[in-house]
Amino acid sequence: MRATVMHMAGDVRIENIPDATLIYSTDAVIRITRACICGSDLWPYNDLVPEAGGRRMGHEAIGVVEAIGSDVQRIKAGDLVIMPFAYADGKCMFCDEGLPTSCVHGGFFGTGGAADGAQAEALRVPQADGTLFPIHVAPDHSLMPSLLTLSDVMGTGHHAAAAARVTRGSRGAVIGDGAVGLCGVIAAKRLGAEQIIILGRHPDRIALAKVFGATDVVSERGGEAIEAVKALTGGFGAHSVLECVGSGPAIDTAVGIARPGGAVGRVGVPHYEVMPAGRQTFYNNIAVAGGPAPVRTYISELLPDIMEGRIEPGRVFDSLVTLDGVPDGYRAMNERKALKVMVRP
Secondary structure (H helix, E strand, O other), X not given: OEEEEEEXXXXXXXXXXXXOOOOOOOOEEEEEEEEEOOHHHHHHHHHOOOOOOOEEOOOOEEXXXXXXXXXXXOOXXXXXXXXXXXXXXXXXXXXXXXXXXXXXXXXXXXXXXXXXXXXXXXXXXXXXXXXXXXXXXXXXXXXXXXXHHOOOHHHHHHHHHHHOOOOOOOEEEEEOOOHHHHHHHHXXXXXXXXXXXXXXXXXXXXXXXXXXXXXXXEOOOHHHHHHHHHHHOOOOOEEEEEEXXXXXXXXXXXXXHEXXXXXXXXXXXXXXXXXXXXXXXXXXXXXXXXXXXXXXXXXXXXXXXXXXXXXXXXXXXXXXXXXXXXXXXXXXXXXXXXXXXXEOO
């Protein structure tokens, strides 16, 4: 079978690899019908050191179940399923608490660990019963782009809003105009934020943010961005800040624009070792929460809004490629010529 393999920064190839097969009794094998390239895939695309054999990429997918292990009971061959970016058994104490990303038998797809990547023709899914979410639509349903976002970016945007404690009538700010940030705008709007400030500088993305519910735009960065947000919020800052980038400057800005007593929900994969602005968060009673989004937990809540057309997160996809087009898709996203690339193997 064919799959995406990243050998080092900037070196993405489509290669023939061994077919996906069952290894454990709790596994399933799915034939991938939709996958995509994530903004977080651009971190290794820019800094991955050479790895022996390369890293098989991709962690977001929809597919058809082709085989199941002897202990798989909830998932059946032939099911069309959403595959979240993390696998989990669905039974441990953390899964019971709604945190499958901390499952004691879990892990992440496409990171060079125990599970391969989803930018491929097929994939072995560990802990199939606790991981896969069956959906009862046709594989070519018009809502497939939005359904695919439930594997990561919509659930991650929702997690940012939940961690930032967005409430009805509150003031919110979203740092980052990538797919997660734009889904964060959807989430903040869905949870009732009265004001939603998007911090970004790409005109096409800002236009989509406004469609999704952003009320104000701040294109400045650093100290100028902090002052601009404060000017838009009566001088005090936002109740809820969704940090969807993961850089040190982004978290500095997030803390700087949070009002006293406010909250920061951080879902950008952190590229800093020490949480900055500790003194400011302490004296202003700013809560900082977030992490890898437990998207499997959120699917049941978000799915009806997609099926009934109340939210359209699939609009973040602005490019569609076959597997052969994945290397060009990485380049396009890295050069900001594409927002989010969908892959149809």
